Amino acid sequence: MPNTSLKVTSFRYLAQLEQHLKPMLNVLLLEGMEEDIMEIRIDDLSGSEINGLLQEHLNNMHEISPPESVHALDLSALKSPDVTLWGVWIEGELAGCGALKKIGPSHGEIKSMRTSQNHLRKGVAANLLAHILQESRRRQYTRLSLETGTEPEFQPAHRLYERFGFEACAPFGDYNEDPNSVFYTRVLQQFSPA
Template sequence: MTQPEPAQPLSDMPMPQGLTIRPEPPTDAALDLLFQRHHQAMHADTPPESIHMMPREALVSPEIAFFVLREADRPLAMGALKDLGGGLAEIKSMHVLSETRGRGLSRLLLRHMIAIARQRGFVRLSLETGAQPSFAAARRLYASEGFAECPPFGDYRPDPNSTFMTLSLD
């Protein structure tokens, strides 16, 4: 997954002026706030044994493409695609700063990652998200883009705090 990425989403959704989505190293200090907020949100109402977020350092891997959505150089959102092998990929670590929500940034980033997954020839894109009410907006977003609930995939096991979703890219 080391191919260069386009700066704009590969979707039919127009990119608002001043926004970019680019691959970046997750270790960049400019992303500290995003990672802090992501960590806080995941621990807010999820038991530790049900938190499946990857450590920041683990996102530095040839199997992972990490993207940052910026506005005027300020990082507002992040997300990653993990190659699971066999034409399967997973969305990891998707997060948008709470004060910037409601602008469609999650949808822009999600559509970008779906387009990249298709471009790379993946046949299925899956994800794990929380089952708690605090994750309802995320589940609605994924469903609105064609994801459907599915059984656990990869190394996941059934978990009452997890919702598993998948999208066929054929």
């Protein structure tokens, strides 16, 4: 009689591995199409480039959404010990940024995702999102969530998050229902061959 438990375990492991690697493969395909090398590194928020990009982000959020529906973090909130912010650099130029906020022992939230106008459609957000997913797993988070807007300007973000396996969900943490907000979440599996 064949050992079916080994086959089931192997199949589950492969399914978990595929779910984990699929977003990474999408990013690798994007990177292969780009000649520019991206460097993702933690930013201490002291540079004028990152401050300018984050101010542009806040200004844009206030232009698009009503004030009560803007949940973007300001500089002081981004300096909180429970927030890590990364900058994406291409050939010495800041191309984008994104943050990971700890909102529970095993739950993280994506904040302040922004690509500079000069680097749109180069895979900056996809590479950064893959990095944040990897870091969330390293921190052993089991869930990663985010809030974004419902206005047409946010449609590219919706497509990106959905491509990376995020699903619409109810408000989480301190958020409330808001017609100008959509919430996404993704379960993060800490896979192992056992």
